[in-house]
Amino acid sequence: MDILVCVKHVPETAEADIKIDSTGKTIEKAGLVFDINEWDDYAVEEAVRIKEKLGGTVTVITVGSEDANSTLRKCLARGADKAIRLSDPKFEGSDSYAIAKILHKAIKDLPFDLIFTGAQAGDDGYAMVGPILAQLLGIPHATMVKKIELKNGVARVNRELEGGLEEIVEVKLPAVLTIQTGINEPRYVSIMGIRKAMKKEIKVLGMTELGLSENEVGEAGSWIKIEKLYVPPVEKQAEFLDGTPEEIAAKIAEILKARGLV
Amino acid sequence: MKEIFILAEHRRGEIRDITFEMLTKGKELAEKTNMELAVVLLGKDVKEHAKTLSQHAKKVLLIEDEKLENFNSESYQKVLSHLIKERKPLLTLIGHTSFGMDLAPSLAASLNIPLATDCIDLEIEDSALMVTRQMYGGKVNVKARLRQAESYLVTVRQATFPAEKASMNGEIIEIPSPLSEEAANKRFIEYVLPPPGGVDITAAEVLVGIGRGIKDESNLPLVEDLAKALGGVLACSRPIVDKGWLPNDRQVGTSGKTVKPKLYIALGISGAFQHVLGMKNSDLIIAVNKDPNAPIFSVADYGIVEDLFKIVPSLKDKIYELKAGKA
Numbered sequence: 001m002d003i004l005v006c007v008k009h010v011p012e013t014a015e016a017d018i019k020i021d022s023t024g025k026t027i028e029k030a031g032l033v034f035d036i037n038e039w040d041d042y043a044v045e046e047a048v049r050i051k052e053k054l055g056g057t058v059t060v061i062t063v064g065s066e067d068a069n070s071t072l073r074k075c076l077a078r079g080a081d082k083a084i085r086l087s088d089p090k091f092e093g094s095d096s097y098a099i100a101k102i103l104h105k106a107i108k109d110l111p112f113d114l115i116f117t118g119a120q121a122g123d124d125g126y127a128m129v130g131p132i133l134a135q136l137l138g139i140p141h142a143t144m145v146k147k148i149e150l151k152n153g154v155a156r157v158n159r160e161l162e163g164g165l166e167e168i169v170e171v172k173l174p175a176v177l178t179i180q181t182g183i184n185e186p187r188y189v190s191i192m193g194i195r196k197a198m199k200k201e202i203k204v205l206g207m208t209e210l211g212l213s214e215n216e217v218g219e220a221g222s223w224i225k226i227e228k229l230y231v232p233p234v235e236k237q238a239e240f241l242d243g244t245p246e247e248i249a250a251k252i253a254e255i256l257k258a259r260g261l262v
Numbered sequence: 263m264k265e266i267f268i269l270a271e272h273r274r275g276e277i278r279d280i281t282f283e284m285l286t287k288g289k290e291l292a293e294k295t296n297m298e299l300a301v302v303l304l305g306k307d308v309k310e311h312a313k314t315l316s317q318h319a320k321k322v323l324l325i326e327d328e329k330l331e332n333f334n335s336e337s338y339q340k341v342l343s344h345l346i347k348e349r350k351p352l353l354t355l356i357g358h359t360s361f362g363m364d365l366a367p368s369l370a371a372s373l374n375i376p377l378a379t380d381c382i383d384l385e386i387e388d389s390a391l392m393v394t395r396q397m398y399g400g401k402v403n404v405k406a407r408l409r410q411a412e413s414y415l416v417t418v419r420q421a422t423f424p425a426e427k428a429s430m431n432g433e434i435i436e437i438p439s440p441l442s443e444e445a446a447n448k449r450f451i452e453y454v455l456p457p458p459g460g461v462d463i464t465a466a467e468v469l470v471g472i473g474r475g476i477k478d479e480s481n482l483p484l485v486e487d488l489a490k491a492l493g494g495v496l497a498c499s500r501p502i503v504d505k506g507w508l509p510n511d512r513q514v515g516t517s518g519k520t521v522k523p524k525l526y527i528a529l530g531i532s533g534a535f536q537h538v539l540g541m542k543n544s545d546l547i548i549a550v551n552k553d554p555n556a557p558i559f560s561v562a563d564y565g566i567v568e569d570l571f572k573i574v575p576s577l578k579d580k581i582y583e584l585k586a587g588k589a
Contacts, residue, residue: 013398131335131364131367132370132371164456164518167453170451171447172447185505223408224409228405231403235560237565240559245575252577256492
């Protein structure tokens with residue numbers, strides 16, 4: 001089973017303070033910690049587990065600048081065999097559609113049985129690349145996958161629906177599956193493992209090598225053009241309680257008491 | 263007259279809320295731009311749904327086929343691309359749900375029409391389409407323009423617009439199914455219902471919800487003690503279930519449960535909309551988070567910008583003090 005996993009190098013923003021930069025079209029990246037997109041982490045782990053069970057190879061692919069090498073190294077340390085980085089200054093401003101086109105060019109001549117992507121990315125959250133890539137390759141897809149069984153050229157997968165419900169669908173291989181968090185428990189990657197992965201080669205391909213033209217990538221090749229970023233308007237703001245932890249606790253306790261909750 | 267399509271979403275015999283939410287927005291857009299709102303309904307034996315929907319839009323385009331009994335993105339894509347090519351709607355709205363996320367991107371790519379997903383608002387200016395969506399877990403809003411085209415596709419976030427109330431008497435137009443065979447590459451097998459048993463967080467009056475900020479599984483007893491002191495139970499956001507620290511019957515949000523307790527204490531939960539949708543109707547919400555800009559503070563009644571590990575032990579002590587005082 002040869003598996004390609006598309007990964008993205010993203011800033012960790014769940015607990016970070018986000019500032020919009022002076023262009024108003026993106027956020028200030030300085031000071032943010034970048035790592036593999038959380039969903040992709042599960043996708044890589046799932047691919048490596050399948051390889052360990054059935055044999056084959058795992059190749060990770062990303063579209064990004066040199067900074068993304070650390071994410072690829074992490075994947076190699078986790079058990080991926082090869083890493084490819086698609087990089088070109090002209091890729092700047094690409095939306096999910098353009099990214100899918102770039103990935104398509106790199107992937108179409110590679111041997112594979114399965115392609116994994118994360119179900120979405122933690123930064124822009126479009127959840128588009130996987131199924132668009134499938135369409136460009138002319139193969140089936142299933143999104144938000146929480147369980148995979150492979151047999152006789154078919155992937156039988158559980159898709160996450162709403163409210164705790166799941167559905168089982170079967171897709172013929174080769175196929176694109178977008179992986180939902182919680183499908184597995186990604187293994188711990190040791191510093192030693194990452195050091196070892198430092199020696200592995202990362203293949204870098206640019207626009208001409210991929211046979212792409214300028215109007216297929218970047219803003220010109222995209223569906224979506226960002227006009228401006230802004231802080232969401234606050235419809236309702238909590239009343240903030242301050243003081244020492246003891247004082248705050250006392251205030252909360254008073255509120256609960258007044259409402260008959262204690 | 264140009265049309266605006268709303269793709270009806272239904273599952274296991276019920277029209278899903280997102281359909282009526284999209285109708286609200288679709289109706290507004292149709293009125294503003296002098297276009298005709300049409301609900302597209304695909305399924306098997308769904309005439310009842312068609313009747314219901316005809317009270318919400320001028321037209322219901324009904325395509326019935328036994329091959330459309332359960333949602334299958336492959337079959338749906340075939341039917342919709344046929345319909346979009348034929349009728350050339352300016353805009354098609356699909357829910358940003360497990361159903362729409364499986365369908366919209368490949369449909370858009372196959373027709374090469376621009377798509378924006380997970381939108382919380384949209385407007386048509388002349389024939390250009392502007393959308394509003396969120397990034398970075400709801401910390402930033404984005405206004406974006408779609409590439410100029412004859413037809414656009416947008417997926418709409420759940421619970422963003424109020425549900426449309428029945429106010430029309432629309433026409434049901436039956437369209438023959440363009441499908442000649444079952445989907446070749448994708449097959450629906452069955453639904454898997456969540457396992458019964460466990461704790462029913464929807465019945466609890468007090469919930470202590472925990473998120474990423476809890477950091478480590480070893481910190482669970484601390485928050486469990488607080489829940490106990492309050493006579494409540496622990497609930498959580500998605501990352502806690504993904505890590506296996508709590509079972510998935512404790513998950514609050516779109517992929518988990520919707521709760522409405524008398525008190526919801528959110529600890530270390532940033533407030534991504536998926537979670538917020540499941541708890542925003544609680545009677546009283548108190549949130550503790552280190553990040554003053556965490557979106558959870560816009561749904562909470564009271565907010566505390568502080569390390570939860572400093573607040574929780576003090577709060578637990580205070581609760582017991584109060585209880586002892588009472589006794």
